[in-house]
Amino acid sequence: MTKFIIISVLIILFGGFLYWAYLPDYRRNPKEFWRTLIGMPIGMILGGIGFRDLNEQIKKWAVAEKNEKEN
Template identity: 85%
Template sequence: MTEFIIISVLITLFGAFLYWAYLPDYRRNPKEFWRTLIGMPIGMLLGGIGFNELNEQIKKWAFGEKNKKKTEK
Protein backbone atom coordinates (compact mmCIF):
# COMPACT_ATOMS: atom_id res chain seq x y z
CA MET A 1 0.00 0.00 0.00
CA THR A 2 2.81 2.44 0.77
CA GLU A 3 4.37 1.78 -2.64
CA PHE A 4 1.13 2.84 -4.29
CA ILE A 5 1.06 6.08 -2.29
CA ILE A 6 4.70 6.85 -3.10
CA ILE A 7 4.21 6.18 -6.81
CA SER A 8 1.02 8.28 -6.84
CA VAL A 9 2.82 11.21 -5.21
CA LEU A 10 5.73 10.95 -7.67
CA ILE A 11 3.39 10.86 -10.66
CA THR A 12 1.49 13.86 -9.31
CA LEU A 13 4.72 15.82 -8.79
CA PHE A 14 5.92 14.92 -12.28
CA GLY A 15 2.59 16.02 -13.77
CA ALA A 16 2.77 19.32 -11.87
CA PHE A 17 6.32 19.83 -13.10
CA LEU A 18 5.28 19.28 -16.71
CA TYR A 19 2.35 21.64 -16.30
CA TRP A 20 4.38 24.50 -14.85
CA ALA A 21 7.48 23.95 -16.98
CA TYR A 22 5.78 23.68 -20.35
CA LEU A 23 2.77 25.97 -19.87
CA PRO A 24 4.63 29.09 -21.11
CA ASP A 25 5.76 27.19 -24.22
CA TYR A 26 2.20 26.10 -24.90
CA ARG A 27 0.89 29.64 -24.55
CA ARG A 28 3.62 30.98 -26.82
CA ASN A 29 2.96 28.58 -29.69
CA PRO A 30 0.41 25.77 -29.24
CA LYS A 31 1.11 24.30 -32.69
CA GLU A 32 4.77 23.69 -31.89
CA PHE A 33 4.15 22.55 -28.33
CA TRP A 34 4.28 18.81 -28.99
CA ARG A 35 7.60 19.15 -30.80
CA THR A 36 9.02 20.94 -27.80
CA LEU A 37 7.55 18.46 -25.33
CA ILE A 38 9.02 15.50 -27.20
CA GLY A 39 12.19 17.04 -28.60
CA MET A 40 13.73 18.74 -25.59
CA PRO A 41 14.01 15.75 -23.21
CA ILE A 42 15.22 13.46 -25.99
CA GLY A 43 17.77 16.05 -27.10
CA MET A 44 19.04 16.51 -23.55
CA LEU A 45 19.38 12.76 -23.13
CA LEU A 46 21.25 12.36 -26.42
CA GLY A 47 23.53 15.29 -25.60
CA GLY A 48 24.24 13.81 -22.19
CA ILE A 49 25.34 10.46 -23.54
CA GLY A 50 27.53 11.96 -26.26
CA PHE A 51 25.39 12.14 -29.39
CA ASN A 52 25.77 15.88 -29.92
CA GLU A 53 25.05 15.76 -33.65
CA LEU A 54 21.72 14.01 -33.10
CA ASN A 55 20.99 16.52 -30.34
CA GLU A 56 21.50 19.39 -32.81
CA GLN A 57 19.24 17.73 -35.39
CA ILE A 58 16.48 17.28 -32.83
CA LYS A 59 16.90 20.91 -31.73
CA LYS A 60 16.45 22.03 -35.33
CA TRP A 61 13.35 19.85 -35.62
CA ALA A 62 11.89 20.94 -32.28
CA PHE A 63 12.54 24.66 -32.54
CA GLY A 64 12.40 24.95 -36.29
CA GLU A 65 14.34 27.23 -38.55
CA LYS A 66 11.88 30.07 -37.92
CA ASN A 67 13.43 30.89 -34.56
CA LYS A 68 16.91 31.15 -36.05
CA LYS A 69 15.71 33.52 -38.75
CA LYS A 70 13.93 35.70 -36.17
CA THR A 71 17.03 35.99 -34.00
CA GLU A 72 19.32 36.81 -36.94
CA LYS A 73 17.25 39.81 -38.07
Template identity: 40%
Template sequence: MGKVLLIIFIIAFVFAYFYFGYYQDYKRNPKDFLRTIIGMPVGLVSKMFGFSSFNQKIKDWTNGRK
Protein backbone atom coordinates in the same frame (compact mmCIF):
# COMPACT_ATOMS: atom_id res chain seq x y z
CA MET B 1 0.58 0.12 -0.35
CA GLY B 2 2.90 2.94 0.67
CA LYS B 3 5.04 2.48 -2.45
CA VAL B 4 1.99 2.71 -4.70
CA LEU B 5 0.90 5.96 -3.05
CA LEU B 6 4.40 7.37 -3.42
CA ILE B 7 4.45 6.54 -7.13
CA ILE B 8 1.00 8.09 -7.62
CA PHE B 9 2.12 11.23 -5.76
CA ILE B 10 5.25 11.54 -7.92
CA ILE B 11 3.26 11.14 -11.14
CA ALA B 12 0.70 13.71 -9.97
CA PHE B 13 3.47 16.12 -8.98
CA VAL B 14 5.19 15.84 -12.36
CA PHE B 15 1.87 16.35 -14.17
CA ALA B 16 1.06 19.42 -12.05
CA TYR B 17 4.57 20.78 -12.62
CA PHE B 18 4.22 20.59 -16.39
CA TYR B 19 0.61 21.79 -16.39
CA PHE B 20 1.10 24.89 -14.26
CA GLY B 21 4.64 25.60 -15.40
CA TYR B 22 4.05 25.40 -19.14
CA TYR B 23 0.34 26.20 -19.52
CA GLN B 24 0.97 29.69 -20.94
CA ASP B 25 3.46 28.30 -23.47
CA TYR B 26 0.95 25.65 -24.50
CA LYS B 27 -1.79 28.25 -25.02
CA ARG B 28 0.54 30.36 -27.16
CA ASN B 29 1.56 27.60 -29.55
CA PRO B 30 0.67 23.93 -28.88
CA LYS B 31 2.79 22.55 -31.73
CA ASP B 32 5.99 24.17 -30.49
CA PHE B 33 5.14 23.14 -26.94
CA LEU B 34 4.95 19.46 -27.87
CA ARG B 35 8.17 19.69 -29.85
CA THR B 36 9.89 21.20 -26.84
CA ILE B 37 8.56 18.62 -24.39
CA ILE B 38 9.69 15.79 -26.69
CA GLY B 39 12.94 17.40 -27.82
CA MET B 40 14.39 18.44 -24.46
CA PRO B 41 14.83 14.98 -22.90
CA VAL B 42 15.80 13.29 -26.18
CA GLY B 43 18.44 15.95 -26.86
CA LEU B 44 19.77 15.74 -23.32
CA VAL B 45 20.13 11.96 -23.40
CA SER B 46 21.67 11.92 -26.88
CA LYS B 47 24.23 14.56 -25.88
CA MET B 48 25.03 12.64 -22.70
CA PHE B 49 25.80 9.49 -24.69
CA GLY B 50 27.90 11.35 -27.26
CA PHE B 51 25.50 11.64 -30.20
CA SER B 52 26.15 15.32 -30.91
CA SER B 53 24.94 15.21 -34.51
CA PHE B 54 21.62 13.66 -33.44
CA ASN B 55 21.34 16.29 -30.72
CA GLN B 56 21.79 19.03 -33.33
CA LYS B 57 19.10 17.45 -35.54
CA ILE B 58 16.71 17.41 -32.58
CA LYS B 59 17.49 21.07 -31.83
CA ASP B 60 16.83 22.01 -35.45
CA TRP B 61 13.55 20.05 -35.45
CA THR B 62 12.47 21.69 -32.20
CA ASN B 63 13.25 25.19 -33.47
CA GLY B 64 11.63 24.55 -36.85
CA ARG B 65 14.83 24.86 -38.89
CA LYS B 66 15.64 22.64 -41.85
Protein backbone atom coordinates in the same frame (compact mmCIF):
# COMPACT_ATOMS: atom_id res chain seq x y z
CA MET C 1 0.45 0.17 -0.27
CA THR C 2 3.69 2.10 0.14
CA LYS C 3 4.55 1.60 -3.53
CA PHE C 4 1.19 3.03 -4.54
CA ILE C 5 1.75 6.16 -2.45
CA ILE C 6 5.26 6.68 -3.81
CA ILE C 7 4.11 6.24 -7.41
CA SER C 8 1.17 8.61 -6.84
CA VAL C 9 3.44 11.30 -5.40
CA LEU C 10 5.88 10.94 -8.31
CA ILE C 11 3.05 11.24 -10.83
CA ILE C 12 1.74 14.37 -9.10
CA LEU C 13 5.22 15.92 -9.04
CA PHE C 14 5.77 15.09 -12.70
CA GLY C 15 2.39 16.59 -13.62
CA GLY C 16 3.23 19.75 -11.68
CA PHE C 17 6.58 19.97 -13.42
CA LEU C 18 4.93 19.69 -16.83
CA TYR C 19 2.34 22.28 -15.93
CA TRP C 20 4.73 24.97 -14.69
CA ALA C 21 7.65 24.22 -17.01
CA TYR C 22 5.79 23.90 -20.28
CA LEU C 23 2.72 26.12 -19.80
CA PRO C 24 4.46 29.35 -20.95
CA ASP C 25 5.73 27.57 -24.07
CA TYR C 26 2.25 26.21 -24.78
CA ARG C 27 0.73 29.68 -24.49
CA ARG C 28 3.31 31.12 -26.88
CA ASN C 29 2.62 28.62 -29.64
CA PRO C 30 0.36 25.60 -29.07
CA LYS C 31 1.17 24.11 -32.49
CA GLU C 32 4.86 23.72 -31.66
CA PHE C 33 4.24 22.57 -28.10
CA TRP C 34 4.39 18.86 -28.95
CA ARG C 35 7.74 19.30 -30.67
CA THR C 36 9.09 20.94 -27.55
CA LEU C 37 7.56 18.37 -25.24
CA ILE C 38 9.05 15.51 -27.23
CA GLY C 39 12.31 17.11 -28.34
CA MET C 40 13.64 18.58 -25.10
CA PRO C 41 13.87 15.43 -22.97
CA ILE C 42 15.14 13.31 -25.85
CA GLY C 43 17.74 15.95 -26.73
CA MET C 44 18.89 16.19 -23.12
CA ILE C 45 19.28 12.43 -22.85
CA LEU C 46 21.14 12.16 -26.15
CA GLY C 47 23.42 15.07 -25.22
CA GLY C 48 24.09 13.52 -21.84
CA ILE C 49 25.22 10.19 -23.25
CA GLY C 50 27.42 11.74 -25.90
CA PHE C 51 25.31 11.97 -29.05
CA ARG C 52 25.77 15.70 -29.59
CA ASP C 53 25.05 15.52 -33.34
CA LEU C 54 21.65 13.89 -32.79
CA ASN C 55 20.91 16.45 -30.11
CA GLU C 56 21.60 19.26 -32.59
CA GLN C 57 19.38 17.63 -35.23
CA ILE C 58 16.51 17.33 -32.77
CA LYS C 59 17.03 20.95 -31.76
CA LYS C 60 16.82 22.03 -35.41
CA TRP C 61 13.67 19.93 -35.86
CA ALA C 62 12.03 21.47 -32.80
CA VAL C 63 12.63 25.06 -33.92
CA ALA C 64 12.27 24.57 -37.68
CA GLU C 65 8.89 26.27 -37.96
CA LYS C 66 10.07 29.25 -35.93
CA ASN C 67 12.98 29.78 -38.29
CA GLU C 68 10.74 29.50 -41.35
CA LYS C 69 8.35 32.11 -39.93
CA GLU C 70 11.17 34.55 -39.19
CA ASN C 71 12.58 34.36 -42.75
